[in-house]
Amino acid sequence: MKTLIDKFAGKMVKAGLAEEGAPLIAGMDDIIYWNRSDPIQEKLSPLFDVLNINSLIFCEPAEPYRSILAYLAEKEPGDALKPNDTETRIFLHELPLAADFSLQNMVSALSKRKLVIVAGRSIVTTGTVTPEQAFVAFSSVCFAASVKLVLDILTLHRNGKRDKKGERIIALMLEMLDIGGKATSFSLEKGLLKDERRVLEAMFEAGRATVQSGLVDSYFGNISYRLGDTLYISQSGSSLDELEGRIDPCPLDGSSSAGITASSELPAHMKIAGRGPGTAVLHGHPKFSVALSMDCGDMDCGFRGRCHTHCPKKREVAGFPVVPGEVGAGPKGLHKTLPPALEKSPAAIVFGHGVFSVGHGDFVEAFEALSLVESEAMHIVSKQIFG
16 A cells, blocks of 8 residues: 555656645555655544545645645635536536635535645545545646636636736746647657557557646546557556556457446547548547637527537637537437547547547657647637737
8 A cells, every 4th residue: 555655646746736745645454554744644534534535645736736726715705616627527526625624624525525625725635445546536626727727717808807816827837837848758659550569559658648748637538549440449547657458459340348448438439440440549638728618708608508518619729629529428429529520630629628639550640639739729828818
């Protein structure tokens, strides 16, 4: 357990979510293990006695997330932040706020949700099976809060209002989250991937590049490649930077049950891969692209509140289509909305969710398109806010 909690403390720092030495992580085995000593343990340890959890993370996030949380907690009335991105809607529902570290406040929030933001600065997240769950929740809080801030400031500007404090934090985000600069440091394998070994190695490589470039929150996202009549796709819940042993080979004709553990977005990948062998698909969750996909001023639209599944408008961000759609194979599933969009564009943004990009032969084009969408989105946000 100690090795596991040390691993996720390191991942938080590496992902830019926390400063070195800041994460405090606990995991319960026969006893409660902590990655380091801290006086706050006295207030956090009782949570294991009253909640059904086996792991916990406490940390004040690194910048720009620290300033983002403080700003939103100060601005938002009530006891929770309510972002509208897809990950929050499905996994987190809301981001509870607590005024202090009293056991009552923390238990009240954590008995209903996986997290609580304390005093507008520190995040406490929990897991019921593994510390990985707490890590995912922590990262998702930072992602959701970032998207909400960008969207809030864009909305103010559209209404002719300004908030200089919020704008300063956006400027900090743009400076620190240099997607274009990070992405150019990766050189992926080029050329048609002709056998399973090369396919898997290329998927591992592209997955790591996507995470290290900041194009996903925590590790959410997925990746696939069509070799002949088989689609190789990352498993549900797999980490894009740790894909070894987590790729499923799924026959396109459905003649195998291998897809039972595959990504929940398998139906969309299957449809996209139908364009032919060598099709590579990469899906990430870049913050500015997601925020812009939700930036709409039509307050009188009859589908307001159902934009993520019912938006009837033809929308674009930097020339890339924005489409509605939900995960899975339902009537409003991505397998219906994404493939037509990707026939005409190397990338498409799913409303409130993330970017899907495609390439042929290898992952170079797909990775470059994913990176370009976010770089362009950052440029658009900067121009709209700062001119």
